Amino acid sequence: MRIEEYWEDIVVYYVSFIVNNGKQNKIDRLIAFRVNEESSFFDVENYEEVVRERILKKFGRVEEILNVDLWDYGLLEKKEDFNNKSV
Template sequence: MKIEDFWADIDIYHVSFEVKKEVDNLIGLRMVNKTIVLPSGMTEEEVISIVTKRFSEVKTVQAVDYWEEALLLKE
């Protein structure tokens, strides 16, 4: 029995990005900070691409900080 049989490698990132926010017909930007889990081995450019595509109204990605590697239990 191997560890790969039951666990998948993942990486944990902390990302900061600005999103467009509209309140009372005024448009502004709001900073969002999130911790996200992605498959292991992604480049910073791939992480930025995922953030801009998978969150709404992203204007700029301010930071991508690699936090830690981890294991995800396979089903």
């Protein structure tokens, strides 16, 4: 069995941004992306732009993105397909 059968590569970013939901709130998060999802997440020169676009798309009322830093690389366990397993 190969590791790729059970795990997939991820890349993790530390992101800090300000949202306005009636009042301004600063949000700090670690956000993980599957590498297969978009190959540009591994492109060191381009990652900040790609992550900024994703934050603006996925989070509502973002006023300003303060910081995007590459945090680390990791592995995410793949979900098993229980429908095809015999019990």
